[in-house]
Amino acid sequence: MKKDTIIIGTRSSKLALWQAEYVKSRLEEKYPALTVELKLMTTKGDKILDAPLAKIGGKGLFTKELETDMLTGGIDLAVHSLKDMPTEVPDGLVISAITKRFDPGDAVVSPEYQRFDALPLGAKVGTSSLRRKAQLLHVRPDLNICDLRGNVNTRLQKLADEDFDAIILAVAGLKRLGFGERITDVLPKSIVLPAVGQGALAIETRADDAEIRALIDFLNDDETVRCATAERAFLGRVEGGCQVPVGVYATPAEAGQLQVEAVIASLDGSKLYRDKITGQAADAESLGRQLADMLLAKGGLEIMHELGLLLDRNQ
């Protein structure tokens, strides 16, 4: 091995730091002679805290600054939550590893009512995700869903400060930060499908950095990679990003198969199209694309048009 020090770029939120430290410790455990340093960085998504995420828009809100630094050699790799990664990685960069998915669920934190089912009529529910909002409104149009921005710690603080009856956060993020005991319910997948890649980490490197890529290859979890491939193919096809209420969840099925379930909904949840497909795991990418086409044909395309999103269907 030529390199004796590698530099991991990470955002500086507590969750991002946990994730970078996790990769650091797995590398150090595997390569005792290697020194791994963390370089803390700030992204546009960290700076703009007062606007709803969907309004800021722009791809790579939480990844771009890290990617620019990696392309110029400032860092060797970047650790991201897979769900924060746009489906298209910039030229010269590549996702070289996807770690084992931890828990893809969406959690309810509601000290007063505990369970989602128990929320009273018109309850004030906090989330900044269009995906969660639309799917929740579909089954509970009475809910008063309000924007809740900030990192996980800030959001938990706002639960009390801003009088929410419940807030919704990824199970994975809460558990990583040691807040697992704050979870009072987990939304069933029959109501809310997770975001693409929720619960898994992506490690991004330069495409031509063969040494680093070989070094981190052991972090890949084959099963998660297959699921993520299907989920990201779905998202790439519907051009979802964080601006469209889209959920997708792939799971291994028997005999080397993969089941992929997905949803596209209108912002207010009044229209919701959901379907699933099963096929060979080796065809993960095409399964994701087929499912996207099924949902677009059912009415998803109309929703995209209503949202004013351009779709290049010839890609």
Ligand SMILES: NCc1[nH]cc(CCC(=O)O)c1CC(=O)O
């Ligand atoms: N959007 C921010 C974000 N990115 C990743 C996670 C959680 C960890 C994960 O899903 O892997 C979170 C917080 C949340 O959605 O509650």
